Amino acid sequence: MSTSTASAPRHSVRLTALRTGLTPHILRAWERRYQVVTPARSDGGQRLYSDLDVERLRLLRGLSDRGHNIGTLAKIPLADLERMAREEEVASDGAGVRAHDFSSAALDAARRLDGAELQRVLERAAVTLGVPAFLDEVASAALRNIGQGWSEGTLSVAHEHLATVVFRRVLGWILQLYGANGVGGSRLVVATPPRQTHEFGALLAAVAAAAEGWDVRYLGADLPIPEILSSARQIGVSAVALSIVYPEVDATLMADLQTLSSGLDPSAKLMLGGAAASAARERLNATGAEIVDSLGDFRASLHRLQQRI
Amino acid sequence: MSTSTASAPRHSVRLTALRTGLTPHILRAWERRYQVVTPARSDGGQRLYSDLDVERLRLLRGLSDRGHNIGTLAKIPLADLERMAREEEVASDGAGVRAHDFSSAALDAARRLDGAELQRVLERAAVTLGVPAFLDEVASAALRNIGQGWSEGTLSVAHEHLATVVFRRVLGWILQLYGANGVGGSRLVVATPPRQTHEFGALLAAVAAAAEGWDVRYLGADLPIPEILSSARQIGVSAVALSIVYPEVDATLMADLQTLSSGLDPSAKLMLGGAAASAARERLNATGAEIVDSLGDFRASLHRLQQRI
DNA sequence: CATTGCTTGACAATACTTAGACATGGAGTT
DNA sequence: AACTCCATGTCTAAGTATTGTCAAGCAATG
Numbered sequence: 001m002s003t004s005t006a007s008a009p010r011h012s013v014r015l016t017a018l019r020t021g022l023t024p025h026i027l028r029a030w031e032r033r034y035q036v037v038t039p040a041r042s043d044g045g046q047r048l049y050s051d052l053d054v055e056r057l058r059l060l061r062g063l064s065d066r067g068h069n070i071g072t073l074a075k076i077p078l079a080d081l082e083r084m085a086r087e088e089e090v091a092s093d094g095a096g097v098r099a100h101d102f103s104s105a106a107l108d109a110a111r112r113l114d115g116a117e118l119q120r121v122l123e124r125a126a127v128t129l130g131v132p133a134f135l136d137e138v139a140s141a142a143l144r145n146i147g148q149g150w151s152e153g154t155l156s157v158a159h160e161h162l163a164t165v166v167f168r169r170v171l172g173w174i175l176q177l178y179g180a181n182g183v184g185g186s187r188l189v190v191a192t193p194p195r196q197t198h199e200f201g202a203l204l205a206a207v208a209a210a211a212e213g214w215d216v217r218y219l220g221a222d223l224p225i226p227e228i229l230s231s232a233r234q235i236g237v238s239a240v241a242l243s244i245v246y247p248e249v250d251a252t253l254m255a256d257l258q259t260l261s262s263g264l265d266p267s268a269k270l271m272l273g274g275a276a277a278s279a280a281r282e283r284l285n286a287t288g289a290e291i292v293d294s295l296g297d298f299r300a301s302l303h304r305l306q307q308r309i
Numbered sequence: 310m311s312t313s314t315a316s317a318p319r320h321s322v323r324l325t326a327l328r329t330g331l332t333p334h335i336l337r338a339w340e341r342r343y344q345v346v347t348p349a350r351s352d353g354g355q356r357l358y359s360d361l362d363v364e365r366l367r368l369l370r371g372l373s374d375r376g377h378n379i380g381t382l383a384k385i386p387l388a389d390l391e392r393m394a395r396e397e398e399v400a401s402d403g404a405g406v407r408a409h410d411f412s413s414a415a416l417d418a419a420r421r422l423d424g425a426e427l428q429r430v431l432e433r434a435a436v437t438l439g440v441p442a443f444l445d446e447v448a449s450a451a452l453r454n455i456g457q458g459w460s461e462g463t464l465s466v467a468h469e470h471l472a473t474v475v476f477r478r479v480l481g482w483i484l485q486l487y488g489a490n491g492v493g494g495s496r497l498v499v500a501t502p503p504r505q506t507h508e509f510g511a512l513l514a515a516v517a518a519a520a521e522g523w524d525v526r527y528l529g530a531d532l533p534i535p536e537i538l539s540s541a542r543q544i545g546v547s548a549v550a551l552s553i554v555y556p557e558v559d560a561t562l563m564a565d566l567q568t569l570s571s572g573l574d575p576s577a578k579l580m581l582g583g584a585a586a587s588a589a590r591e592r593l594n595a596t597g598a599e600i601v602d603s604l605g606d607f608r609a610s611l612h613r614l615q616q617r618i
Numbered sequence: 619c620a621t622t623g624c625t626t627g628a629c630a631a632t633a634c635t636t637a638g639a640c641a642t643g644g645a646g647t648t
Numbered sequence: 649a650a651c652t653c654c655a656t657g658t659c660t661a662a663g664t665a666t667t668g669t670c671a672a673g674c675a676a677t678g
Contacts, residue, residue: 332668334669334670335667335668338668342666351676351677353676354675
């Protein structure tokens with residue numbers, strides 16, 4: 001956005017109030033008392049705020065809410081306000097710390113083989129943080145930790161199985177909450193291809209997409225290609241997402257993916273995620289699929305797809 | 310579509326009004342006052358709008374509806390209007406919009422007396438946004454709307470009862486998720502005093518506190534003072550929170566609150582919330598209780614208590 | 619001829635502006 | 649504890665600006 005655009009006077013008081021979460025009263029009071037901003041005026045004398053004004057007021061409100069007094073804040077230039085807001089975020093809370101607490105509580109419970117407690121911790125985390133944050137900061141971290149503990153030998157197969165069962169239950173529960181999401185969303189099929197028995201990645205992706213408003217059909221793990229194809233065609237999907245964790249990408253899998261890719265409607269996108277997919281990125285490119293390296297990537301890609309409609 | 314086609318004058322006022330969602334009156338007023346468009350004229354002098362005109366008017370209406378003032382918009386070229394319309398979706402920012410969507414979906418469901426759908430919407434909102442945001446932006450707004458609709462007569466008693474049942478179920482579900490929160494949190498008792506049969510405020514407070522990590526004992530509505538006292542003492546609470554919505558604060562209630570306040574351990578704080586509590590702030594101050602006006606207030610107060618330990 | 623549209627002028631409802639007053643709650647002081 | 653002072657959010661009142669709506673009288677359309 002060019003500077004001339006950002007500093008062009010545009011927004012009325014009412015609009016500015018909406019954008020900043022302040023009230024017109026407060027906007028005028030702050031201006032009168034502290035000159036926090038000096039909006040331009042219309043021909044008739046009404047205030048016209050620029051984008052920069054709005055940005056500044058947003059920051060001021062945030063800092064004011066957290067206890068700084070507005071009289072002092074008023075004199076501070078925009079750049080410094082931005083820095084303060086960033087610092088505030090790190091210092092004060094909150095989300096980061098809490099997410100970490102949940103992760104370690106989950107790992108503890110898994111270590112103690114306390115499935116009920118693990119489930120409670122995960123449900124609490126999901127509900128407290130909201131699904132997107134839960135997936136990003138708790139679920140994926142916990143899975144990584146458990147996987148790592150398993151490969152290092154500090155966690156046994158029993159631990160891994162317990163975690164598997166509980167995670168599947170919790171993610172399934174969330175997915176079911178989004179169940180009848182209605183007609184609004186674009187459609188997506190999620191599964192893992194044949195011999196891929198690790199379904200976590202797929203579950204995470206399914207839940208992430210559902211939380212973004214997609215109408216997700218989760219087909220589960222180890223699914224024959226023809227099944228995936230016929231489901232996708234029958235439902236009329238905008239995309240198919242597969243998770244590939246293990247075993248490594250071999251000739252059979254490549255052939256399967258080729259079949260799938262060429263069998264899909266051209267408007268439907270094929271997306272591949274998971275550790276093995278990232279590792280074999282180059283070879284997989286031949287299938288015409290998009291490789292996503294993280295949940296964030298996946299979300300971004302979904303977004304782009306949705307815009308394109 | 311070729312330019313000559315798009316800019317060819319074609320549509321009558323009536324048609325243009327239908328296409329843009331404006332009225333012929335407004336079309337003429339906007340043209341007379343701001344020259345928002347300058348349609349061609351027929352031989353007899355009647356307006357003939359082109360496709361481009363219609364497109365421009367559509368955008369203008371959209372932006373005008375969202376609070377921009379038409380006098381300012383009128384001078385902006387088409388391309389910039391398009392950009393603004395796109396930005397508008399982003400500017401009215403992510404979380405807020407999603408929360409708003411959930412609120413209106415909830416209100417819709419309540420209007421249709423579709424309890425199952427209402428429950429699904431609320432659960433989805435809670436899980437998507439996380440409990441704190443859900444309480445602040447969906448639950449309290451929906452309750453306010455429903456209460457308002459009821460007092461205005463646009464919603465019947467049946468609507469109100471349905472909403473009551475569903476909200477109680479959903480909030481109860483969340484509360485139960487936090488159930489065995491363990492040893493970490495300070496303890497809090499939440500209830501409504503005798504004759505206070507509206508338990509929403511209390512439920513909201515209970516859930517908010519639980520999400521903040523408190524060990525909450527929710528005792529429900531219409532509870533005799535001795536019961537509250539003995540529970541509080543037995544559990545060893547840091548605070549007691551009561552919701553007072555209706556009826557108004559009278560002598561009996563004042564006496565009850567005095568009894569409660571003096572019976573509590575001095576280290577335990579008594580907190581009063583709800584519409585009636587805010588209204589009777591002055592008289593209630595005599596009880597030594599803290600009056601909280603909003604969920605945010607309540608959270609802040611809990612925070613202070615927790616720090617002080 | 620009935621319907622629709624044109625122009626001009628007026629009116630009313632919002633929304634905005636300024637100046638000032640008031641209430642509250644925290645910080646200091648006595 | 650009682651007191652004042654100050655910072656700040658909220659409200660009022662009276663005037664102005666903006667904008668939607670309407671009416672009257674005439675013209676065009678079909």
